[in-house]
Amino acid sequence: MNYIFFFLIVISIIVGAVNGRLQEVVNSIMSGAELSVKVAFSLIGIMAFWLGIMKVAEQSGLIKFISKCLKPITKVLFDEIPSDSPAIGNIAMNFTANAFGLANAATPFGIKAMEDLQAENKDKTTASNSMCLFLGMNTAGFQLIPTTVLAVLVGIGYKNPTEIIAPTLLVTTIAFISAIILSKMFQRLYKINKEVQDDKHS
Amino acid sequence: MTSILNLVSLWILPLIIILVLTIGLVKKVPIYEEFTKGAKGGFDVAVRIIPYLVAIIVAISMLRASGAIELLAQILAPVLVKFNIPADILPLMIVRSLSGSGALGIFSDIANSAGPDAYSTKLAAIMLGSSETTFYVLAVYFGAIGITKFRHAVIIGILADLIGIISAVLVCNLMFA
Structure with missing residues (x-):
């Protein structure tokens, strides 16, 4: 992430200077920073609502119950977290919300799941295997109906907008499965690296 | 197929909310208190x-x-x-x-x-x-x-x-x- 951050900013300044758009680049620092705060603040209300609902679900034992029901699947995918961890229930809620295109509800569920995964994590600043897997699955963006896309297509007078649903679903499924396989592969690669490092230190 | 999916999309959140609150009440959870605690x-x-x-x-x-x-x-x-x-x-x-x-x-x-x-x-x-x-x-x-x-x-x-x-x-x- 250090390199990506450095790369994005340095490239922007160099290319901006060459293109004669340095002023725009500088202005974008201001507007980008403002946008970040707007995005964060726009989350407060909806985040509070869903965190509230989830607290009730947690206290009544519902989240634990969902976790237990999904045990057979999650034992394979998230093999490092205890199968009765509330993380599983929250992950399930996150995917359900995402699948139905409810991004506003999905984010609080996802953050709650990350907090639960963090509780099982030994190094609090480094991502665990389960976190990388969960985020990999999330960034693949599995969705049953692309609601926003459909809205735009209807807006431009697309005759049969629903014909894109099936191909979109196929593509997102491929990406989703690839993310799971990739994260299982990379997690092994990383483990080897880490052991090498540990050996060096000892 | 699409209309079913749209219907599910519309109903899923309201159903989750009703389900969570009902189970909470049945299990004698003080739902208002816990809701506000979580919302903080x-x-x-x-x-x-x-x-x-x-x-x-x-x-x-x-x-x-x-x-x-x-x-x-x-x-x-x-x-x-x-x-x-x-x-x-x-x-x-x-x-x-x-x-x-x-x-x-x-x-x-x-x-x-x-x-x-x-x-x-x-x-x-x-x-x-x-x-x-x-x-x-x-x-x-x-x-x-x-x-x-x-x-x-x-x-x-x-x-x-x-x-x-x-x-x-x-x-x-x-x-x-």
């Missing part, structure tokens, strides 16, 4: 992710303002023509993982200028609908719990996006070309 966290989470959002959103805003994305699109254009990918899709491919609002804006542009029957519009729709804004997801979720070393999460996100782009092109070619 909303502000904290939103404030906690600000530094991470600023880092990622500023860096990406700068990149978009600099014209680097158009430059990359120009460099890649000759390669993509060979694979039957219209050149106007390129900016969308690049921006998709970086900025959600940016990608939606580009998609609207493509849809409006290419029109409802164009291959570009279909491909762009599939690309946008089938993936997520990887860097936003990483910043928000890791930011919320203070993770700064992302390990393989970044490479998985990028590779999954690439696979998504490639399969979108293949599927679209098969179905609409």
Whole structure:
């Protein structure tokens, strides 16, 4: 992430200077920073609502119950977290919300799941295997109906907008499965690296 | 099929809310108290992710303002023509993982200028609908719990996006070309 951050900013300044758009680049620092705060603040209300609902679900034992029901699947995918961890229930809620295109509800569920995964994590600043897997699955963006896309297509007078649903679903499924396989592969690669490092230190 | 899915989409949240509150009451959970306790966290989470959002959103805003994305699109254009990918899709491919609002804006542009029957519009729709804004997801979720070393999460996100782009092109070619 250090390199990506450095790369994005340095490239922007160099290319901006060459293109004669340095002023725009500088202005974008201001507007980008403002946008970040707007995005964060726009989350407060909806985040509070869903965190509230989830607290009730947690206290009544519902989240634990969902976790237990999904045990057979999650034992394979998230093999490092205890199968009765509330993380599983929250992950399930996150995917359900995402699948139905409810991004506003999905984010609080996802953050709650990350907090639960963090509780099982030994190094609090480094991502665990389960976190990388969960985020990999999330960034693949599995969705049953692309609601926003459909809205735009209807807006431009697309005759049969629903014909894109099936191909979109196929593509997102491929990406989703690839993310799971990739994260299982990379997690092994990383483990080897880490052991090498540990050996060096000892 | 679609109407069923739309119906489920509409009802899923109300059903979850009713279910959670009813089970809470049945199990004798003080639901109002617990709700407000949980809701308190909303502000904290939103404030906690600000530094991470600023880092990622500023860096990406700068990149978009600099014209680097158009430059990359120009460099890649000759390669993509060979694979039957219209050149106007390129900016969308690049921006998709970086900025959600940016990608939606580009998609609207493509849809409006290419029109409802164009291959570009279909491909762009599939690309946008089938993936997520990887860097936003990483910043928000890791930011919320203070993770700064992302390990393989970044490479998985990028590779999954690439696979998504490639399969979108293949599927679209098969179905609409």
